[in-house]
Amino acid sequence: MKNSIRVTKEDFKRYMAECPKIAWIFHSLDNFKLAVKLKKEKKIETHYKVEIEKDGNYDTSSGFNAIDLYSDLLEKEDNELSKTELKQKNMLLKQMEDLNGFEISGLPAETIVDGNSVGDAAREYFIEKLYKDNLKDKTNFEFLDFQEKGYEETIEETKKALQDNKVKYLFEPSFEYMDSMLRVRCDVLINHGNRHVTIVEFKASTQSKIVHFFDVMYQKKVLEKNGYIVDDVNVGLINKNYVRGIGIDENRSNFLISFYEMDFENEVKDNLEKIKKPKSDESDLNYSQLIRITDKLENTKKDCGLNKMIIGMEDNGFDFDETILEISKSFENSNILNNTNCGKVSFNYTKYNYSIKESACHHVVRYYDKSKFNLYELTRFKPKAAIVHSRDEKSIYIENIVDVEKSQFNEDKGSLFKKDELRIIRTVRSYLQKNKIEAKDIIREDGIDSLMSLLKDYYKYPVYMYDFETVKWAIPKYDNSWSYEQIPFQYSIHVIDNPDYDFNDPINTMKHLNFIADKQEDPRPEFLVNFIRDCFAYGPGVYVAYNKSFERGVIKNMIYSYPELSKPLEYIYHNTIDLMEFFKKKEDNWLIYHPDFRGSYSIKKTQPGLDSSLSYKDLKINKGDKASQTFRQFLDNVISQEEYEIILKEDMLKYCDRDTLAMIVVLQRVVDIVKEYNPNFEMDIKKLLEEEKNA
Numbered sequence: 117m118k119n120s121i122r123v124t125k126e127d128f129k130r131y132m133a134e135c136p137k138i139a140w141i142f143h144s145l146d147n148f149k150l151a152v153k154l155k156k157e158k159k160i161e162t163h164y165k166v167e168i169e170k171d172g173n174y175d176t177s178s179g180f181n182a183i184d185l186y187s188d189l190l191e192k193e194d195n196e197l198s199k200t201e202l203k204q205k206n207m208l209l210k211q212m213e214d215l216n217g218f219e220i221s222g223l224p225a226e227t228i229v230d231g232n233s234v235g236d237a238a239r240e241y242f243i244e245k246l247y248k249d250n251l252k253d254k255t256n257f258e259f260l261d262f263q264e265k266g267y268e269e270t271i272e273e274t275k276k277a278l279q280d281n282k283v284k285y286l287f288e289p290s291f292e293y294m295d296s297m298l299r300v301r302c303d304v305l306i307n308h309g310n311r312h313v314t315i316v317e318f319k320a321s322t323q324s325k326i327v328h329f330f331d332v333m334y335q336k337k338v339l340e341k342n343g344y345i346v347d348d349v350n351v352g353l354i355n356k357n358y359v360r361g362i363g364i365d366e367n368r369s370n371f372l373i374s375f376y377e378m379d380f381e382n383e384v385k386d387n388l389e390k391i392k393k394p395k396s397d398e399s400d401l402n403y404s405q406l407i408r409i410t411d412k413l414e415n416t417k418k419d420c421g422l423n424k425m426i427i428g429m430e431d432n433g434f435d436f437d438e439t440i441l442e443i444s445k446s447f448e449n450s451n452i453l454n455n456t457n458c459g460k461v462s463f464n465y466t467k468y469n470y471s472i473k474e475s476a477c478h479h480v481v482r483y484y485d486k487s488k489f490n491l492y493e494l495t496r497f498k499p500k501a502a503i504v505h506s507r508d509e510k511s512i513y514i515e516n517i518v519d520v521e522k523s524q525f526n527e528d529k530g531s532l533f534k535k536d537e538l539r540i541i542r543t544v545r546s547y548l549q550k551n552k553i554e555a556k557d558i559i560r561e562d563g564i565d566s567l568m569s570l571l572k573d574y575y576k577y578p579v580y581m582y583d584f585e586t587v588k589w590a591i592p593k594y595d596n597s598w599s600y601e602q603i604p605f606q607y608s609i610h611v612i613d614n615p616d617y618d619f620n621d622p623i624n625t626m627k628h629l630n631f632i633a634d635k636q637e638d639p640r641p642e643f644l645v646n647f648i649r650d651c652f653a654y655g656p657g658v659y660v661a662y663n664k665s666f667e668r669g670v671i672k673n674m675i676y677s678y679p680e681l682s683k684p685l686e687y688i689y690h691n692t693i694d695l696m697e698f699f700k701k702k703e704d705n706w707l708i709y710h711p712d713f714r715g716s717y718s719i720k721k722t723q724p725g726l727d728s729s730l731s732y733k734d735l736k737i738n739k740g741d742k743a744s745q746t747f748r749q750f751l752d753n754v755i756s757q758e759e760y761e762i763i764l765k766e767d768m769l770k771y772c773d774r775d776t777l778a779m780i781v782v783l784q785r786v787v788d789i790v791k792e793y794n795p796n797f798e799m800d801i802k803k804l805l806e807e808e809k810n811a
Contacts, residue, residue: 120444122297129330131443136458137480138164141183143447145190145209150450151480152187158483160453163498229752230590234320235303237591238352239263241407242285242304257284267301278344281309293341298440300338303352312345316409318352320590322599323414324422326463333426337436348411349422354590354599355408361399361595368598371676378687380656387683388652393645394678396638397595406591418465428468453480456506478502482509489514489544491537494715500532514544536705540715547711555792563707567790570707572804573693574783578627578657579612581695581783583775584670585632585740585768587639587748594638596677604670605639605747606632607647608772610780611654619730619780626780629653632769634761636751644674648684656687662719662779664694695719695779698786708786723778726785732774736767740775743768 121143130139141151141162154160166182189197189205197205239261246259260277262270267290274289286305292298304316317332332349339346357368378384412419430436446452458477463470478498482505484490490512491501505512507524517525520541525532533541539560547553559567586602597603611627618625629650633639651659661667671689675682698708700717712725723730737743746764749755755764791797 120294120297120441121447122299123440123443123447125300125331125334127443127447128334128440129327131446132330132439132461133327135164135460135477135479136443136446137453137455137477139443140447140450140452141480147447147450148183148186149190151183151453152191154450154453155183155483160480161483161486162480163492164479230320233589233591234318234354237354237401237403237407238304238316238318239287240401241352241403242287244403246284256282258282259285259287260289261287262290262301263288267299270301278305278307278311278313281307283307291338291342293338294437294440297444298334298338298341300335302335302339308347310345311343312347313339314348314350315339315346316350316352320354322354322356324351324353324410324412325415326413329413329422329425332422333429333436336423336426346423349426350409350411351422352407352409355406356599358402358405358592359596359598360401360592361397363402364405368676371672373672373675373686373689375690378683378690380687384652384656384683384687387681388648391645391648391681391684394641394680396641398593398638399595401591413465416463416465420463420465420468425463425465425468429470432469434470475499476502476506481505484509484512489548489711489714494537494540495717497537497715503527503532514541515548517541517545539706540709543709544711553710555789558708558710558789559793560704560707560709563704564790564794566704567698567707567786568794568800568804570693570697571787571790572801572808573658574612574660574787575615575801575805576658577613578654579660580651580657581610581612581660581776581779582651582667583608583661583772583779584667585743585747585772586670587744587751589748593751594640597638601673602666602670603638603640604643604647604674606630606743606768606772607643607650608769608776609650610776611657612780613654617780617784619777619784622777622780627654628773628776630769630773632765632772633747634765636753636757639747639751640674640677644678644681644685648681648688651688652684657691659688659692660695660779660783661692662695662782663717664692664696668692695782698782708789719775719778719782723781726789727781730774730778730781732771735771735774737764737771740771743771 124143127139127143130142141147151160151162155162162183164181164183186208189201189208192201192205194202194205243259246257249255250257260273260283262273265273265288270288270290271292274286274291277283277286277289284307286302286307288301288303289305290299290301292300302315303318306314306316308314315332315335317328317335319328321328328351332351336346336349355364357364357366359365359368411422413422413425456476457474458479459472459474461470462473476499478492478501481492481502484492484505486492491504491514492498492512494501501512504524510516511522511524520531520533520538543553543557546557584602584604585606586604588600588602590599592598592601594603607630609629610622611629613627614625616625622628631643631646631650633642635642668689671685671692675685675689678685696717696719699706699713699722701707710722710725713721714725716722732739737746746755746768750757750760750764787797794800
């Protein structure tokens with residue numbers, strides 16, 4: 117065992133819950149660099165997207181490609197990086213050396229800040245609880261905090277502290293096992309005396325997940341190997357129903373907006389004249405309400421006890437020591453990256469049993485040319501693409517898919533392809549064969565009626581094309597806000613009031629309105645007053661968002677937090693349509709599909725796919741996450757008021773303005789395509805509008 121490679125807690129979690137190959141890559145900096153080298157040498161390709169914590173109200177696919185993101189930083193010399201990038205690089209290197217292993221997270225500093233703030237809140241929660249319990253029970257229990265101490269010195273101090281029955285809570289105690297092959301620092305350890313303890317692992321999350329299960333399992337086994345009796349394992353979380361300044365509101369996450377036809381003249385118009393800037397404040401956090409402790413795995417069909425699941429796995433043959441040695445052995449060289457399949461734990465939550473399921477690995481695969489049209493780029497198809505790739509390397513390229521009935525495209529349940537994938541394959545193959553694309557190829561065969569029905573709404577002027585930029589915190593920063601709430605601070609609105617709009621001449625063919633908060637305070641009140649007024653600047657109309665679930669989710673939260681402004685906000689909410697429906701709907705996706713979408717609904721793909729003349733390349737801030745990161749740093753006083761006003765504000769305005777102009781591009785080109793397909797377009801639109809009016 118002395119010569120075995122150390123297996124950290126993060127290694128164990130990734131190996132068991134995600135993918136053994138990904139565990140290998142992120143085990144060490146050397147492994148990571150070798151994986152990047154193998155990618156450059158065209159030996160492997162990777163697909164690994166890390167999801168980002170968010171409020172459950174939003175239907176988004178937020179996440180980031182950790183391997184590409186980190187390699188961009190690590191490969192550059194320090195003098196090639198900006199101050200922010202250099203700070204991120206140093207932070208990344210420090211994380212990779214962490215005792216518990218490298219916990220993959222987004223690079224912006226606020227990700228680390230959020231994690232630390234949750235850790236601080238956890239300590240405050242238990243210190244406050246200890247104080248109250250001591251008063252109530254007339255006891256004098258104490259706590260010990262090892263946070264500022266090194267790992268080595270903490271090991272012995274932890275042992276001594278656990279022998280002292282007066283010490284109730286230990287923060288960041290340390291343990292090791294297998295000649296230091298396994299090391300762990302617990303977030304919180306509750307000392308019950310006589311070597312009985314309870315583990316509490318804190319996460320900057322609102323619900324417990326399968327990776328959290330393996331986190332506490334690792335800790336429990338290390339402590340048991342040290343002779344302690346672990347009575348229970350818990351996960352500490354942020355209560356999603358805690359609203360700062362208000363308390364627990366169980367209805368908050370289930371808050372609904374009633375659907376009914378609103379009368380603008382009688383229900384909304386008068387409210388516009390009475391709009392006042394809502395008040396905002398920052399009350400003290402209530403830690404007993406902010407923090408919640410669970411002993412269950414919650415994101416499953418059945419809430420399962422964490423400790424019971426660990427016992428169930430062991431009763432059914434799971435051997436922790438053998439598994440650790442297996443993981444350690446897999447880290448000895450890069451051979452694991454050549455495996456076609458990888459195993460993943462699958463649970464039977466009813467019987468508290470488990471099995472290891474082998475399947476084609478899509479996280480790390482044999483090299484293929486990403487520049488060619490391929491199956492991996494199809495939305496949510498990567499696991500199935502890996503099956504095809506493992507059977508026949510050439511069939512991963514759409515140009516080689518001649519017969520979809522071939523065996524490599526089928527499994528026991530039937531074809532790997534569904535209607536959406538077949539539609540894309542046909543369109544791409546036609547494009548490659550003819551070396552051009554026509555309207556009849558782009559429009560789905562049976563989709564013209566649906567397209568016309570959608571397009572008629574864009575002729576109900578005025579049409580307000582709007583987009584938000586938002587910011588979020590794990591610990592709610594302002595009153596009337598909650599964990600990971602998307603708080604809006606900026607918007608852009610392009611207004612269409614006639615059919616002659618042109619994105620190439622926006623000043624003369626459209627109206628434009630925008631706003632960005634400029635004070636280091638809660639941005640919502642000022643945002644709301646301006647947004648509502650601008651949304652009715654040219655009268656009530658149709659409101660358009662791209663992926664409306666996000667913008668409507670933000671508006672819904674504003675209705676909850678500011679009921680005095682509910683009428684105009686509800687009107688906007690009810691009358692918002694989704695530009696993305698030309699591509700993605702609940703049913704019948706891809707009414708419009710261009711090969712250059714590369715299988716993605718994202719406007720960052722659909723807009724340049726339809727017309728690449730509009731670009732973000734000239735902008736200093738050219739991504740939404742960068743805009744959000746910048747504004748959060750401003751609100752957190754990392755960026756000064758002067759720096760924000762002089763250097764950043766104008767760039768942020770330009771970015772959001774470009775987003776709504778990109779929406780205009782999409783609409784304009786969709787109309788052009790449908791006009792090419794349907795010579796009677798204008799006449800049919802008028803007919804549809806007339807029929808709707810008379811219905």
